Amino acid sequence: MNALQPGVLAPVPRAARYLSFSLRPRANPRRSLAALAGLADGESCVVGIGESVLRVLGSTVEGMRPFPSYAGAGFEVPSTPAALWCWLRGSDRGALFHKGREIEHALAPAFTLRQAVDAFRHGNGRDLTGYEDGTENPRGRKAVAAAAVKGMGAGLDGSTFVAVQQWVHDLDRFQSMSVKEQDNSIGRRRRDNMELARAPASAHVKRTAQESFDPEAFVLRRSMPWTDGTRAGLMFVAFGKSLDAFEAQLRRMVGAEDGIADALFRFTRPVSGSYFWCPPVRRGRIDLGRIA
Numbered sequence: 001m002n003a004l005q006p007g008v009l010a011p012v013p014r015a016a017r018y019l020s021f022s023l024r025p026r027a028n029p030r031r032s033l034a035a036l037a038g039l040a041d042g043e044s045c046v047v048g049i050g051e052s053v054l055r056v057l058g059s060t061v062e063g064m065r066p067f068p069s070y071a072g073a074g075f076e077v078p079s080t081p082a083a084l085w086c087w088l089r090g091s092d093r094g095a096l097f098h099k100g101r102e103i104e105h106a107l108a109p110a111f112t113l114r115q116a117v118d119a120f121r122h123g124n125g126r127d128l129t130g131y132e133d134g135t136e137n138p139r140g141r142k143a144v145a146a147a148a149v150k151g152m153g154a155g156l157d158g159s160t161f162v163a164v165q166q167w168v169h170d171l172d173r174f175q176s177m178s179v180k181e182q183d184n185s186i187g188r189r190r191r192d193n194m195e196l197a198r199a200p201a202s203a204h205v206k207r208t209a210q211e212s213f214d215p216e217a218f219v220l221r222r223s224m225p226w227t228d229g230t231r232a233g234l235m236f237v238a239f240g241k242s243l244d245a246f247e248a249q250l251r252r253m254v255g256a257e258d259g260i261a262d263a264l265f266r267f268t269r270p271v272s273g274s275y276f277w278c279p280p281v282r283r284g285r286i287d288l289g290r291i292a
């Protein structure tokens, strides 16, 4: 039986490393993907495949499409497609680093590492602004219903789509805001995580309230703070049974519906945006039977 990669459902780990890869010109990815399938259990390494790789394999996964780009009032939301994405999950940064090298070697020469980003859990799962992240995530069966493809047949059932966006925070700007302005920009009180009864329409949780969409737009968020020593922010990661829910939320965040941009843009910016299809697991390994 196919199932979701277990790392999708598990709580956010203590430490992580995100790898994104490009495909070399005219490279055949089959052998590299087979080597990756031997290494990736979907738990310590969650794998996502980009549209360009599906195309070169002659495969289609219904619902896969390019990440949209937007220009809002004073900000951009870029689309930066990548061939392959690995989310290494664990607790020991050294072990994650070495696992990353092992994967990089297994994927060579067809794939080249484009970016590696180290991420970590902050407190009980907070963004670096101090706000708890993930409170309104669906749980249990609802999490599976939000994330897992079903009714599409072997090799597709148990797969999921993921939206990945690296956000860079301007923490000086954020810290120059009053506590009230900070709380209003999220729509929750940082002190006790209570939702504000009268949050402005630009508040992030007002923009993204999952039940307010038609159809309802539930996603399974597994974002983590990251830093490269000088810059820092949130690696936003949202899994879904399709990309529709994420896209509906993003459209509202940029103000495409009503001209009101999410207040998050007052102190943070996305610098990347990619979609991947995450194959299911079978007998403890990612199952590439549908595409390779």
Ligand code: HEM
Binding pocket: 127, 131, 132, 133, 134, 135, 136, 137, 165, 167, 186, 188, 204, 205, 208, 209, 210, 211, 219, 234, 236, 238, 246, 249, 250, 253, 264, 268
């Ligand atoms: C720097 C980027 C972001 C930060 C710091 C951030 C932070 C937060 C925080 C603190 C919450 C409230 C607690 C919770 O329910 O998790 C939240 C909720 C949420 N965020 Fe974000 N978020 C970011 C980007 C995004 C993006 C890009 C999307 C989707 C396009 C998104 C979708 C959601 C959703 C769906 C909720 C729950 C809304 C609800 O149903 O109440 N977030 N986020």
